[in-house]
Amino acid sequence: MSNLIQTGDNADITKERRNATFDIHDMSLFLYGSEEILKRRKEMLAFVKSKPEFNDPIPTEFMNREQRVDNGARKIVAMTDNTDEIDAGDFFGEGMYFQGLIMGRDLHPMSLHYVMFLPTIQGQSDDEQLDEWLPLTISRSFVGTYAQTELGHGTNLSKLETTATYDPKTGEFVLHSPSITAAKWWPGGLGKSANVAIVVANLYTQGECKGPHPFFVQLRDYDTHEPLKGITVGDIGPKLGFNTSDNGFLLFNNFRIPRRNMLMKYAKVLPDGTYIKPQHAKLAFGTMVFVTEQLGEGNTELLPEIHALTSGLKSVVSYEVALGIEQCRMACGGHGYSQASAFPEIYAYAVAGCTYEGENIVMLLQVARFLMKAAEEVVNGKAKLADICAYLAKRGANKSRLRTADEYGGDVIIEDLEHVARNQVFRAYDSLKRKEKEMSSEEAWNKTAIELCKASRWHVRLYLAKNFLHKISTAKGAIREPLENLARLYAFDIITSSHGEFLRGGFMSEAQLDELKGGFYTLLERLRRNAVAIVDSWDFDDKELHSVLGKRDGNVYSSLLDWAQQSQLNRTQVLPTFNKYLGPMMKEGRSKL
């Protein structure tokens, strides 16, 4: 059933693969969507393996930071040299796979160049600016980054301190960091690699502040790479993960740039200092949400729905993924704690998603704002709800239709999750309204925050479970059963681990819950024989997974020993440090006895 079995493999893993009830190719096809995509993955993998310059001289976990940054620069130049040949320039689509194969679970000196700088140039420049900057960006004539977050101000954009003051006498903007907290902080590649940046600063003209706007700023001399006068720039130091990236800080001391370095697709400043405002206030920050295509058309009607959903998904998924990774790591015991397993790196990589691009709790509270507005519309009978929120206006049953765990699936599960999500949204809403009569709205909001975050989480969980169940209902053949078991396990887990919500109001009885708990073991048992095959179906090559514990052949113990040989400390039997400290100490000890 599995094309991954080879002679010499660990016998246990081969047995697991033989035991599977489905063909992993069928499952891969279902997961990735088409033969074409699977073929492209194979092509890209073969291409990467064919180029020795994409390899690391030693695994990166044995490198120090300087070596990592050097190796990352080497590989990203090699990678972008070769991107056209394999046609993998789509950095948000299949190109992600290509990049991951080469760069691993890390950023690199040009991550922000492609992920933030380029889209901002494309989305926020006027035609003339585009003609000037786009060819330079694409030809890699400079390395760009995106400098928005400041030392004292992250998610809260309205607090940014960096100023760009227009001087009509010279036709220039003066960039300045009025305090230490104004220092740009975190942008990837800013520390040592980038020589240009999109800098987000508060625009001042004619004595008025017009809020944050993006500016194209050269930071370093194009030839010598030395920072320009008026620019202080450097690396922010080591982090939990992403240590190949030289995340940077940046301070301006009255640094002047030409007027036309302001990105002027939407807002503009005329030579005399007159400010022309954009058509729609939110358009100026499209880069952070990646719906630039629709924004380009001026379609802003769906923004609140999309914003609430993506914010919520970002928050719930990043957190649950991080928790799940740690659970898997701990299930591997001590070996999971070793970097040989790759879990420490995978966790550091994934858990960052709870923080970057909008801190998770802030995101959940944004979703809650949207849900409270929707709830109010339902209460007032004026709701025009899109699909994802339609459940808020439904009248559901008072009792779950759950009879036996085995029959419990699809629509009935969704009804039950809808019931709990709806109840939580309205419970938070009622509590908020009650409090608003006694205190300020802000206070009331803060004192409902736990219930609001819960409402957001249920809204997102419902969406996830609904889509999961819907998607697997389209599966055909032998893959259908394990997928159904997986989706139901997911739902059973949500319900049994939050069962208080389902007991409330007698919606479920204790007997129903106990039935689900029993069903949970049954699902685990059914899934057990397919566990390895399900993982295999994700088509992770050893090159991509980069984990001694996760190797295809299952020969983990000999591989652990081989891996350890590469430790920096094993280059000599006796470390130079021995003769400096421990050696003399022991000699002295023996001499005294």
Added chain:
Amino acid sequence: MSNLIQTGDNADITKERRNATFDIHDMSLFLYGSEEILKRRKEMLAFVKSKPEFNDPIPTEFMNREQRVDNGARKIVAMTDNTDEIDAGDFFGEGMYFQGLIMGRDLHPMSLHYVMFLPTIQGQSDDEQLDEWLPLTISRSFVGTYAQTELGHGTNLSKLETTATYDPKTGEFVLHSPSITAAKWWPGGLGKSANVAIVVANLYTQGECKGPHPFFVQLRDYDTHEPLKGITVGDIGPKLGFNTSDNGFLLFNNFRIPRRNMLMKYAKVLPDGTYIKPQHAKLAFGTMVFVTEQLGEGNTELLPEIHALTSGLKSVVSYEVALGIEQCRMACGGHGYSQASAFPEIYAYAVAGCTYEGENIVMLLQVARFLMKAAEEVVNGKAKLADICAYLAKRGANKSRLRTADEYGGDVIIEDLEHVARNQVFRAYDSLKRKEKEMSSEEAWNKTAIELCKASRWHVRLYLAKNFLHKISTAKGAIREPLENLARLYAFDIITSSHGEFLRGGFMSEAQLDELKGGFYTLLERLRRNAVAIVDSWDFDDKELHSVLGKRDGNVYSSLLDWAQQSQLNRTQVLPTFNKYLGPMMKEGRSKL
């Protein structure tokens, strides 16, 4: 109210300190137990600060592994040189503080020498052996470690593969690693620092296996430090944390040691190979649970109670602490992700506790074995339960006595937690018994595992909450109120986050739960003004906390910038790598346009 306020401090933190309702010295006294202990902490801190040799030349987070190991060896020799002067040799008591101040949140080359090797020598050697080895251990004439865990076998001691076969012809044991999975793996200091070890191996004599026993084994030449013939030893590579420690691997190839290198306080092998078994089977493994004093007296009656409680505390506390650290880290946003915050190191240090010295789920299932036995005794009316388990035989009320959140405290909280813990234990017990009628005991056990782990967690949570509430009831004066709020917040959190357990059987009503949820916000509000003072009361000096974000003076932003200057990447404005890769790439890009 606070002696931590100084001029030049961040104004916000000073305001917080001024707002506190209690004197932090009183709280420190309550937390640490006596003026004498606080005085000793101050003495040790002043002593450490007075010795420049205890300082790191640069913060360790900027060092690579070789530098860390070198620096760790330097400091541990300096530390043990000075231990007598400050009388801090008690490595399990106040000496832990001394060690933490110098070594930070990491192990060092002699951690296992003091924490495992020395106690094993003391606890398992006979008098003659003690005379030989103890002076050598204390005088630091060798560096020892404790080699038990193997590459393929951790928590499950019965699976160890390393053999020690007695050869009566030469009066020697032959140590051998029959496979790769038999390699000793993980012992701290084993990789490069230790030259002797206690090795746990299966003893074979007269053709019979007598199970695992401890042996004293020299690994390296005392002068040259080269590994002895028949010994393969090295570092196991980088880990999530503890990278100053050279955790090691060790393989034996028919390596011979004298008969008397077996530690013979309990079991013995006579010259002719006759095996003399120990008085009590469990005594031979006392080093792993640290109740050696009682074991020395042959008192084994309390072992099951102590074992269940310590196993459970180890599991629940290590996990909740790790989760809490991550929550705090994420609450700091991006700054928490930087190593400047110290959170990545604190997390790596703490979460290891979920795995080492007995994997957490294995531990919880051990607690469950004990609880199921106790439940059976209660059912059979034969229970002789110690204090910690007495609740299992109690008949509690059917309804919680909770009226208002404000009144809800002490005994009523404990009654409610007892109710839920007892219910969970008996629910798991009933389910287990039911299943045992249909399948093998092992299968039944596995199919009740989730409920069993839950029972163990409730047993431990009850113990924690009970002790927390009891302890704070002894507090006097202004510290009493914030402590009560803290303890009740802890209890409210347990209850509201697992409220399904309290709704079951109508023990609590939804109205009661909502009352507690409201009370949760009230407690948060009351604690808010004392939040900084409570943290201050732990008496963490900047030297101990080693966190830019957690600095006493609150001047975090300028400190972050100062800290970043020490990044390895900031030693030059332009990295050498620039001229190798990114520089030529950009030059070529410009030349094409």
